[in-house]
Amino acid sequence: SQTIHQWPATLVQPVGSPLSLECTVEGTSNPNLYWYRQAAGRGLQLLFYSVGIGQISSEVPQNLSASRPQDRQFILSSKKLLLSDSGFYLCAWSVGIPQHGYTFGSGTRLTVV
Amino acid sequence: SQQGEEDPQALSIQEGENATMNCSYKTSINNLQWYRQNSGRGLVHLILIRSNEREKHSGRLRVTLDTSKKSSSLLITASRAADTASYFCATVFYNQGGKLIFGQGTELSVKP
Numbered sequence: 001s002q003t004i005h006q007w008p009a010t011l012v013q014p015v016g017s018p019l020s021l022e023c024t025v026e027g028t029s030n031p032n033l034y035w036y037r038q039a040a041g042r043g044l045q046l047l048f049y050s051v052g053i054g055q056i057s058s059e060v061p062q063n064l065s066a067s068r069p070q071d072r073q074f075i076l077s078s079k080k081l082l083l084s085d086s087g088f089y090l091c092a093w094s095v096g097i098p099q100h101g102y103t104f105g106s107g108t109r110l111t112v113v
Numbered sequence: 114s115q116q117g118e119e120d121p122q123a124l125s126i127q128e129g130e131n132a133t134m135n136c137s138y139k140t141s142i143n144n145l146q147w148y149r150q151n152s153g154r155g156l157v158h159l160i161l162i163r164s165n166e167r168e169k170h171s172g173r174l175r176v177t178l179d180t181s182k183k184s185s186s187l188l189i190t191a192s193r194a195a196d197t198a199s200y201f202c203a204t205v206f207y208n209q210g211g212k213l214i215f216g217q218g219t220e221l222s223v224k225p
Contacts, residue, residue, distance in 0.1 A: 006155075032211045043201065043217035044156075049210045057210060090155055094211050101146050101158025102213055109153070 002027035006091045006105030013112055019064075019078040021108050023091030026072065031093040033074040034102075035066055038088040050074060086112045119202060119216040127224050132189040134219040136202030137182075143207055145178060145185050150199045150218075159187075159200075194225045 003026045013019060025031050032051050036044040046059045048066035056066050063082050067075045074091060091105040120135045138145065144163045148156040162169045162178045162185065169176045175188040189196055201218040205211055 034212065036215075041220075044215040046212055046214060049212045051210045057212075059212075088153070092156075092213070094213075101148070101161055103158070104148075104155040106155045107153075 004093055004103055004105045006108060008108060010109045013081050015083055015112055016080050019081050021076040021089055023074040023105055024072055025093045028095055031095050034092040035076050036090040081112045083112050086110055119219050121219060123220045125222040126192060128192060128194055130192055132192050132221055134187045134200050136185045136216050138204050142204045144205060146203045147176060147187050148201045192223045194223050197221060197223045
């Protein structure tokens with residue numbers, strides 16, 4: 001079956017520290033992968049998407065970067081976290097033209113202190 | 114900018130009542146999707162309606178789509194306390210990696 005794993009579930013990091021969030025997908029090949037951020041009480045903002053290994057599209061300029069070193073692995077990183085990077089980060093995947101919607105991970109709650 | 118705008122931002126009803134949430138979008142679409150998010154959790158796909166469809170049902174959910182008005186609505190009938198969640202509409206941009214762009218969502222509270 002197709003599953004998506006996202007970790008850690010919660011993270012508290014000091015300002016200026018690095019960040020690495022990982023998302024992996026199982027049970028499918030060549031998925032489109034997405035990173036979203038959700039501020040408290042707000043909608044989801046698309047940060048990055050990837051249609052293949054090494055292919056990253058950035059939606060908004062920011063303090064974050066993304067990489068896709070393997071087909072089913074998507075990593076969100078920062079060299080130096082800012083307070084404004086706090087939020088709920090969600091990974092998602094789709095294949096082709098989905099008939100039944102996209103699948104989301106369970107999310108990482110990041111608090112920068 | 115967000116593709117969709119949702120109305121109302123918050124909705125509070127009693128169990129058994131119907132809940133209607135509306136979504137407007139800006140550009141032409143291939144399909145429109147609705148998602149549910151329980152507090153602090155990931156999103157769960159509820160229903161997808163294609164641009165050539167006007168209405169779709171799934172259990173207690175009914176979705177309508179009016180492409181001339183660029184709007185959609187989600188109706189939850191006979192609501193339950195367990196329906197308490199945030200609901201989002203989203204549109205797909207297939208020529209941009211299939212990215213899914215969300216509205217701001219409606220926060221639904223169903224009181225027992």
